[in-house]
Amino acid sequence: MDDKLIVKSNSLVEGFFSLNLNEYKTILYFISKIKKDDTEFQKQKITVTEFKELIQVKGMSLYNYMDKMGKTLVHKVIMIYRKDGYIGIPWFQYVKYSCGTLEVRFNKELESDLLDLNREFTKYKLNFIRFLNSIYSIRIYELTKQYESLKTRSITIDQLRNMLGIRDDQYKKFSDFEKRVLKTSVHEISDNTDIRISYSTTKTSRKVTDLIFDIQPTSKAVSQEAEEIVELFLQKTGETLHFDRVKELIELKGYDTVMKYVDLFDNYLQVCNMKDVARYFYAVCKNEYDLSASNSIENKPIQSTNFDQRVYDDDYFESLYDNFKT
Numbered sequence: 001m002d003d004k005l006i007v008k009s010n011s012l013v014e015g016f017f018s019l020n021l022n023e024y025k026t027i028l029y030f031i032s033k034i035k036k037d038d039t040e041f042q043k044q045k046i047t048v049t050e051f052k053e054l055i056q057v058k059g060m061s062l063y064n065y066m067d068k069m070g071k072t073l074v075h076k077v078i079m080i081y082r083k084d085g086y087i088g089i090p091w092f093q094y095v096k097y098s099c100g101t102l103e104v105r106f107n108k109e110l111e112s113d114l115l116d117l118n119r120e121f122t123k124y125k126l127n128f129i130r131f132l133n134s135i136y137s138i139r140i141y142e143l144t145k146q147y148e149s150l151k152t153r154s155i156t157i158d159q160l161r162n163m164l165g166i167r168d169d170q171y172k173k174f175s176d177f178e179k180r181v182l183k184t185s186v187h188e189i190s191d192n193t194d195i196r197i198s199y200s201t202t203k204t205s206r207k208v209t210d211l212i213f214d215i216q217p218t219s220k221a222v223s224q225e226a227e228e229i230v231e232l233f234l235q236k237t238g239e240t241l242h243f244d245r246v247k248e249l250i251e252l253k254g255y256d257t258v259m260k261y262v263d264l265f266d267n268y269l270q271v272c273n274m275k276d277v278a279r280y281f282y283a284v285c286k287n288e289y290d291l292s293a294s295n296s297i298e299n300k301p302i303q304s305t306n307f308d309q310r311v312y313d314d315d316y317f318e319s320l321y322d323n324f325k326t
Contacts, residue, residue, distance in 0.1 A: 001197070002226030003034035004126040009113040010152045013122050013142050016079040016086075018165045022055040023073060027091060028138075029054055030104055031114060032126045038115055041106045048100035054130065063100055070097035073104070080113070122146040125224070128193040136183040139164050144189070144197050144215045149256070153213045154202075160211065174208045182211075222247055227254045229262055236266040239277040249285055261285045 005027055019027070021254065030044040046054070048062050057065050074095040077088045089109045096103040105113060124145050129138050143163060147153035164181065171177035183198065190196040196218050202210035226246040233241050249258050265281055 004029075005123055006032045006126055007036075007114075007117055007121055007123040008130075009035075009117060010120045010146055011080050011082070012078070012110070012113040012124055012265070013146050014081065014163060015160050016165065017077065019076060019135065021133070021138070022057065023069060023076065024135055024138060025054055025129065026051070026069065026073070026102070028126060028129060030106070034106075034114055040115070041108065041111065043103055043105050045101055045103045066100065066102050067097045070095045070102050090179060121134055123196070131192045132188050134184060134188065136164050136181045137188040140182075140185040140197075141189045141193055141195070144213050145193075145195060147213075148195060148215050148217070149254075150217050153215065154210060155213070156210050157208060179222070190218075194218055194224065209249050222250050229255075229258055232259075233265070233281070236262065237269060237277060239281075241278050241281065245278075245282055249282065253288065257288065258285055 008031060026046065029046055029050070033044045034041075048066060051066055051091065052062055074090075074092060078091060079088050087109075090107050091110070093105045093107050122142060122145055124142070125314065129141060132138050138162075141154070143160075144153055157177070158285050161171075161177070165251050166177075166181070171180055186197055186199065190198075194217060196216045198214045200212045200214075201208045202212065206208075226243055229246050229250070230241050230243055233239065246258070261284060265284075268284075269277065
């Protein structure tokens with residue numbers, strides 16, 4: 001369960017809905033079971049054993065709890081903003097409970113928000129939300145995770161309340177909202193997930209109207225990203241990268257940049273001869289060379305687009321590697 005990935009459109013992240021903690025964790029679990037190459041929704045199941053690992057229930061039979069949840073989930077709706085306004089969509093086409101197994105199929109209307117996502121999406125690992133104890137913590141985690149690359153997100157109090165499903169009669173005073181929702185969520189997210197968040201407030205006419213979240217990756221996030229990159233590079237090239245070097249690259253250039261070069265590097269190997277693949281990769285990634293032209297050049301080493309006539313051999317890249325930290 002730890003490695004399951006949740007991927008959904010930003011529109012879905014910012015949708016409005018009313019769910020309790022365990023209902024939302026269960027929906028996220030079903031989302032994590034969607035395969036990257038799925039072109040339509042398949043049946044998804046969760047067993048009572050998986051259910052026990054995912055949620056927190058005390059003093060009640062899990063079988064009865066699953067049965068009752070299924071009867072509730074079939075009626076749950078999410079409001080999503082489309083180009084021409086909001087649309088209310090039931091999460092599931094159907095929900096079925098039988099002998100300790102809950103089976104669902106997502107609503108076809110959500111295909112554009114959960115399948116074949118190539119742009120404007122948010123992704124995170126299921127394991128990061130398993131130990132969050134509030135639906136508000138999960139939602140604020142998603143809403144800040146969405147802006148992780150920008151490291152900041154501004155949002156009005158009214159927008160956030162709506163996205164969190166907070167009723168007008170709940171936490172009417174900002175002091176109550178801050179105590180019951182914000183501070184608890186910030187603490188849980190920073191302690192249990194791959195991002196650390198804090199916030200500041202903006203006032204209009206002496207009333208707090210806006211929040212500005214500061215979003216930073218944790219060491220836990222960088223370590224997991226480094227492990228993912230080392231494993232993928234080995235699969236693609238058969239070569240092993242040094243874990244600490246990869247962490248340094250991520251901290252210096254960002255995860256997306258490093259992953260971009262991992263995705264392309266096996267193609268470069270086909271047109272280049274090199275003695276030390278790892279050193280070559282570190283230097284190319286650190287300096288962000290444009291190597292796209294190398295795919296059309298057979299049996300020639302990669303060249304930097306800044307110096308069209310210069311050939312970068314192993315000795316050159318080794319010298320860059322030796323000065324990697326400078």
